Amino acid sequence: MSTAGLKGVNASGHEGWITVKCRVCARILDLTADLTYVCRYCEEKYEAYFCPSDAKRLRYRCPFCGRELAVYNPWLVERR
Ligand SMILES: [Zn+2]
Numbered sequence: 001m002s003t004a005g006l007k008g009v010n011a012s013g014h015e016g017w018i019t020v021k022c023r024v025c026a027r028i029l030d031l032t033a034d035l036t037y038v039c040r041y042c043e044e045k046y047e048a049y050f051c052p053s054d055a056k057r058l059r060y061r062c063p064f065c066g067r068e069l070a071v072y073n074p075w076l077v078e079r080r
C-alpha cells in the first residue's frame with residue numbers, strides 16, 4: 001500500500017485558474033474568462049487590476065501612475 005501520493009492536490013485537474021480583484025469595486029475577475037485591465041507598472045505594487053467598466057470610467061488610465069492600462073488577457077479580445 002503506497003502512501004506517497006499527493007492526494008488532494010490539484011484533484012480537480014483545473015490548472016491555471018487565476019483570479020484577481022478589481023482595485024475599484026473589488027469584483028472578482030477570472031483572468032481566464034473575464035476581460036481584465038492592468039497597469040503593468042503598478043501590477044505588483046498595488047495589484048492594479050480593473051474590470052472593464054471601471055477601466056472605462058478611468059478612461060483606461062491607471063489611477064496610481066496615470067499610464068495607459070493594458071488588457072491583461074488579449075486572447076479574450078481576439079475571440080470576440
Ligand atoms: Zn471594477
Ligand SMILES: [Zn+2]
Pocket residue numbers: 039040041042048062063064065066067
Ligand atoms: Zn500605474
